[in-house]
Amino acid sequence: MGETSNPGLLSLTxxxxxxxxxxxxxxxxxxxxxxxxxxxxxxxxxxLPPIFRSRGIDLVSIGSIGILMLPWILKFLWxxxxxxxxxxxxxxxxxxxxxMQLVSVTVILFLSTIYPExxxxxxxxVLMLLALCAATQDIATxxxxxxxxxxxxxxxGNAIQGGSVAAGVSIGGSLTLFVYxxxxxxxxxxxxxxxxxxxxxxxxxxxxxxxLREKADEARAVPSLRAFLKxxxxxxxxxxxxxxxxxxxxxxxxxxxxxxxxxxxLSQIGLISGGAAACVGLGGSAIAVVxxxxxxxxxxxxxxxxxxxxxxxxxxAFAWQIFGTSEPALxxxxxxxxxxxxxxxxxxxxxxxxxxxxxxxxxxxxxxxxLSCSNLLVYMIGSMAAGVIGQAFGFSFLFSLAxxxxxxxxxxxxxxxxxxxxxxxxxxx
Numbered sequence: 272m273g274e275t276s277n278p279g280l281l282s283l284t285x286x287x288x289x290x291x292x293x294x295x296x297x298x299x300x301x302x303x304x305x306x307x308x309x310x311x312x313x314x315x316x317x318x319l320p321p322i323f324r325s326r327g328i329d330l331v332s333i334g335s336i337g338i339l340m341l342p343w344i345l346k347f348l349w350x351x352x353x354x355x356x357x358x359x360x361x362x363x364x365x366x367x368x369x370x371m372q373l374v375s376v377t378v379i380l381f382l383s384t385i386y387p388e389x390x391x392x393x394x395x396x397v398l399m400l401l402a403l404c405a406a407t408q409d410i411a412t413x414x415x416x417x418x419x420x421x422x423x424x425x426x427x428g429n430a431i432q433g434g435s436v437a438a439g440v441s442i443g444g445s446l447t448l449f450v451y452x453x454x455x456x457x458x459x460x461x462x463x464x465x466x467x468x469x470x471x472x473x474x475x476x477x478x479x480x481x482x483l484r485e486k487a488d489e490a491r492a493v494p495s496l497r498a499f500l501k502x503x504x505x506x507x508x509x510x511x512x513x514x515x516x517x518x519x520x521x522x523x524x525x526x527x528x529x530x531x532x533x534x535x536x537l538s539q540i541g542l543i544s545g546g547a548a549a550c551v552g553l554g555g556s557a558i559a560v561v562x563x564x565x566x567x568x569x570x571x572x573x574x575x576x577x578x579x580x581x582x583x584x585x586x587x588a589f590a591w592q593i594f595g596t597s598e599p600a601l602x603x604x605x606x607x608x609x610x611x612x613x614x615x616x617x618x619x620x621x622x623x624x625x626x627x628x629x630x631x632x633x634x635x636x637x638x639x640x641x642l643s644c645s646n647l648l649v650y651m652i653g654s655m656a657a658g659v660i661g662q663a664f665g666f667s668f669l670f671s672l673a674x675x676x677x678x679x680x681x682x683x684x685x686x687x688x689x690x691x692x693x694x695x696x697x698x699x700x
Contacts, residue, residue, distance in 0.1 A: 293419070293420065293421065293424050293482055294481055294482035296473070296477045296481055296482065297419045297420075297481060297482035298431070299473045299477070300415070300474050300477050301412075301415070301416055301419070301420075301428060301431055301432075302431055302434075302435060303470045303471070303472070303473040303474065304368065304412045304415070304470070304471075304473075304474060305412065305431065305432050305436075305439075306435045306438045306439060306442070306470045307372055307467050307470035307471050308372070308375075308405050308409055308412065308439075308467075309435050309436055309440075309442075309443060310439050310442050310443040310463055310466060310467040310470070311375045311378075311379060311404075311405050311443065311463070311467055312405055312439055312443065313439040313440050313442075313443035313444040314379065314443040314444070314447055314460075314463050315336065315339060315398060315401065315402070315443075316336070316444070317440055317443065317444025317447075318443060318444045318447040318448050318451070318459075318463075319387075320333050320336060321448065322387075322447075322448070322451055322456070322459075323336075323387055323388075326386070326388045327388055328387060328388055328391070332391055335395065338399075339399060339401075339402040340402070340651065341402070342399075342402045342403045342405075342406035342407075343402070343406050343409075343644070343647060344647055344651065345644070346406040346407065346410055346640055347496065347637070347640045347641040347644040347645075349407070349410075350410045350494075350636050350637040350640040350641065351493075351494040351495050351634065351637045353367050353407060353410045353411055353414070353637075354410075354414060354634045354635070354636045354637050355494050362478075362479040363414075364411045364412070364414055364415040364418075364474075364479055365475075365479060366411075367407060367408065367410070367411035368408055368411045368415075368471075368474055369474065371404040371405070371407050371411070372404075372408055372467070372468070372471050373468075373471075374400070374404045375401055375404045375405060375408070375467065376464045376467055376468045378398075378400055378401045378404070379401070379460050379461075379464035379467070380461065380464045381397065382394070382397060382398075383456065383457045383458075383459075383460035383461050383464070384457070386456065410636045410637075410640050411636060413635070413636055413639045413640060413643070414635040414636030414639065415479070416428055416432075416627065416639075417627050417630045417635035417636075417638075417639055418483060418484055418485070418632060418635050419482050419483060420484070421484060422627075422628055423564070425623075425624045425627045425628065426559065426560040426563040426564060426620055426621075426624045427560050428627075429556075429559075429619070429620040429623040429624050429627070430556040430559060430560045430620050432619075432623065433552065433553065433555075433556035433616050433619060433620060434553055434556060437550075437552060437553055442463070442466055443463055443467075446462070446463075446466075447459050447460070447462070447463050450462050484632065485632050494633065494634030494636075494637045495634070495637070496637065496641060498634060498637075499631075499634070499638050499641055502631065504629070504689040504691065505629075507687045507688070507689055508625070508626075508629050508687065508688070508689055508692075509641075509642065509645055510684070510687040511625075511684045511685075512626070512642045512643075512645045512646045512649075513645050513646070513648075513649050514649075514683050514684040514687065515572070515622075515646075515681070515684040516618075516646060516649055516650050516653075516680075517649055517653065517676055517680040518579075518583070518653065518672075518673040518674075518676035518677045518680055519579070519615070519650055519653060519673075520649075520650045520651060520652065520653020520654035520656070520657060521653050521654075521656065521660070521669055521670075521672060521673040521676070522582075522583055522586055522611065522657075522669075522670060522673050523611070523615070523650075523654065524653065524654030524655070524656075524657035524658065525657045525658065525661050525666065525669060526586075526608065526611070528661075529589075529666055530604070530608070532666070533589070533601065533604060534601070535601075551609045551612050551613045551616075552612050552613065552615070552616035553616070554613065555612070555614065555615075555616035555617040555620075556617065556619075556620050558617060559571070559616070559618075559620035559621060560620065562574070562617075563620070563621060563624060567693055567694045568621055568624065568625055568688070568692065568694075569685070569688060569690075569693035571621050572621060572681075572684075572685060572688065572693075573681070573685065575614060575618045575621065576677065576680075576681035576684075576685070577681075578610075578614050579614050579618075579677055580674060580677040580681070582607060582611050582614060583670060583673045584674050585603075585607045586607060586666075586670040586673075587667065587670035587671045587673070587674055589604055589607075590665070590666040590667035590669075590670050590671075591667045591671075622643075622646060623639075623643070625688070625693070626638070626639050626642040626643060627639060628692040629642070629689070630642075657669060660672065
């Protein structure tokens with residue numbers, strides 16, 4: 272993969288023919304790309320743990336699957352290179368998306384030929400390769416989204432990304448488990464690989480110039496993290512990305528364990544956090560689009576923060592046994608779990624819209640990836656801390672701490688959110 276001969280700035284003059292309408296082919300490409308990369312992700316995250324357990328693999332090995340998230344946290348380190356290097360004839364984004372997806376499909380097909388219980392020493396390095404490919408592909412896909420979505424279409428684009436996550440859970444996770452039960456290991460993985468490869472077709476047949484927001488200038492500056500940090504308000508938005516989700520991992524990291532302690536079976540928890548939650552999440556994504564377009568990101572994030580705090584307070588009340596353990600009380604707890612998912616899907620649409628609005632077209636993949644990695648990092652730190660705090664002090668203290676941190680994080684984070692990206696589109700000059 273060669274470096275472009277003259278890296279520089281993208282033209283800041285939008286194509287007058289493009290306007291605010293988006294070519295339907297771009298929507299098709301975005302949907303297919305996010306589903307294509309979601310299938311391998313949730314094959315690993317949602318399908319492999321129960322399959323591994325059913326094949327007698329120990330819990331320590333299953334728990335080690337979490338280390339495969341490392342590339343998603345560190346991908347900002349190589350994001351500038353994904354922006355900088357590409358093959359001209361193939362296209363700036365296609366140069367990375369197509370090879371990474373093909374390697375991912377090849378890896379899944381290879382895994383379908385061996386059995387995990389006999390080859391764990393091979394499995395985990397190969398799965399790490401799969402994670403690296405998916406994370407790298409995500410950089411290029413997000414760059415494509417920023418370069419093609421006009422600002423007024425970005426909330427809808429991010430809602431589509433949320434929908435692709437639900438599709439990835441359904442195909443890579445639920446469908447794989449169904450096929451595994453019916454046909455076994457090899458057929459299940461081959462099915463996931465074929466469906467993931469099929470989703471790659473639109474990007475092969477739709478030119479990257481279709482629906483492009485800006486035309487490239489041959490004087491483009493070299494993409495880098497330093498260039499991101501030098502931009503006005505970059506540190507403020509980075510602070511917002513790090514602070515806003517600070518308490519969420521404390522609750523989400525222990526939510527399923529808490530449901531077990533409340534007497535729910537594993538199948539019930541799977542239904543609550545899987546299929547039903549995905550439907551609720553899709554509704555949240557759709558509502559987020561309307562709220563952001565009507566009231567702007569600032570009002571949206573205040574609403575999300577308040578709703579999140581109320582939800583966490585509900586979990587704390589259950590942990591303190593204020594509601595008891597009657598059937599009506601447990602029904603309320605199910606509602607809280609669904610509400611938490613609803614809020615999270617809405618929130619991700621807002622966060623990714625903020626990141627897209629700030630990302631420069633000169634290095635779209637780098638800017639968006641740096642912000643999203645920061646956001647994921649603090650969420651994962653909270654999830655890891657949740658186990659330690661919960662074990663030492665109990666669920667009641669853990670969830671009460673989350674309520675307090677939710678209030679503090681909102682107050683601090685909202686002072687960091689730049690006004691330039693948080694107004695409704697109809698109020699911008």
